Amino acid sequence: MDLQQIRYFLALAKELHFWNTAGKMNITQSALSRQIQSLENELGVQLFERNKRNVKLTSAGKFLKEKWEKELNELEYMHQFARQIHLGESGTIRIAHPDSISASLMPEIVARIAAQYPNLQIELVQVRYNDQYEFLNSYKIDMVITRDMNTVHGIASVKIYTDHLAIVVPENHPYRSVDDLSKESLVTQKFILPIKDEGSSYSDIIHGMFRSLDVVPDVYLHSEFGSTIIALVRKGLGVAILPDSYMYHESPGLRFIQLPFETDLYINWRTDDHNPVLLNVLRLIQSEPLAK
Template sequence: MDLRQLTYFLGVAEELHFSRAAEKLFIVQPALSRHIQQLEEEIGVVLFERDKRNVRLTAAGAYFRDEMSKIKHQLEYVTEQTRRIHSGTVGKIRMGHPGSALYSILPETLAMTYERFPDINIELTEIAELELLEALTNYGIDVGFTREVSIDARFSIQLLFEEHFALVIPHDHPLNETNFRDIGQCQEEAFILPKLDAHLHYGQILHGIFGEKGFQPRVVYHSNYGATILRLVEKKLGLSVLPISYRHGASALGVRFLKLDTKTQLYLIWRSDDANPVLPHIKEIAQQAAQHLSLHSSYLS
């Protein structure tokens, strides 16, 4: 028994008329009758009672119709799901992101993905820069947002956007947009900063902000999570420097952001040999989300 025989049988079982069934199935009636006869011989059961005027299902034929109909629907579903998985419209992808992406590109990327591909499952992990490349290497994640420029051939990157850094201060700090000139005015202040290795590009840029003004910050707390840093600044435990997109997640906190001249870039990164069919959709949508953010420049400037 093959799928074609099953289709022919179900067509006759629905019409209970060989001529009408043959017409709907685009087959001549003698050939249709021959296929039904071969099916009955193969399974050793009479499926239809026939006379010159009527065609009726036998009890065995009615049972066979009900069960084969379920199987056919299941097969059609499996076939369609297989096509969708192959095309990347169904599947799973594990995504790593820094905290700042929560306040810029990540929500837009997720919303656009769900709107276009609701059957794609995205597993999110907030992850520090130090750990992101390791997670990609070890297959802990499949794609990530990063501020690191990788020249490792194992990875591919795609620039999404750049944004300013900002000095983050408590709401009642004496510095404001009128009297703030540069971060050199904060040499005597305590700072709360991420703990970043000197070889990291992001770390070099961040520490270069202070180096340009001839001082090293007095760091009283380290945290690689922006939400933690914002709360510590709110409690007046120190100042910080963060990407300015954090401003959009801090409106309810007692902090203010003073824009700095230095900028940082955000990239999408993935394993160069990753064949996950979902990945091309994520790359395209992330780029479109970045373009949308650029049109709403308040996020990044």
């Protein structure tokens, strides 16, 4: 007994006519008869009562028709789902990303994935800088978007976007534009900055900015979370240097002043990972420039 024999049986059970069923199944009437007879012999069950004029299901045939229709539908669904997984159209993609792009690039990235692969499950997570590549190597995530250039063996990396740094101040702060910034005024500010991570190219950009301005910042608060830094600035506890993509978060009471210093964004993934879901998403993200 095979699936094709069951399909023949279900087709005949619906039509109750050998000639019509054979035509729809693209086989001869005699071949259909042999297939049905073979199925009955294997099962040891009569499935149809038939004479020269009529074909009708036996009680056993009615029972198997009901059960096999359900089972075959489920089996077809499983086969279709397996094909989608094979093609990278179904499954799960786990993406880690920095908080700074939660309201800017991530909605655009997710919209692209959802439009192209509606059956794909997407999990978005945020991971501490020190854990990013460990999570990637241990398969806890499939790809990570970072502001740091990758130096880890076995990890591929591609730049996908460039932001600018911005100085973030309370709305009532005297800074109105980049022209208001000077060495003399900056040294009087209390800064709230991200935690300085050794080996972080993003951290180096911030501190390189201060060096280029010949300023040693008065940093009295550090936080790894940009949303926390924004809340502290709004409270009047200091000013901050953050990516200007935070402007897309709803941040009333704040002013973002864009600075002429760039910070790049990279996607990173395992070089030996040939998961079709991952490869499809990578191609999709890089298919055209991202826009906030």
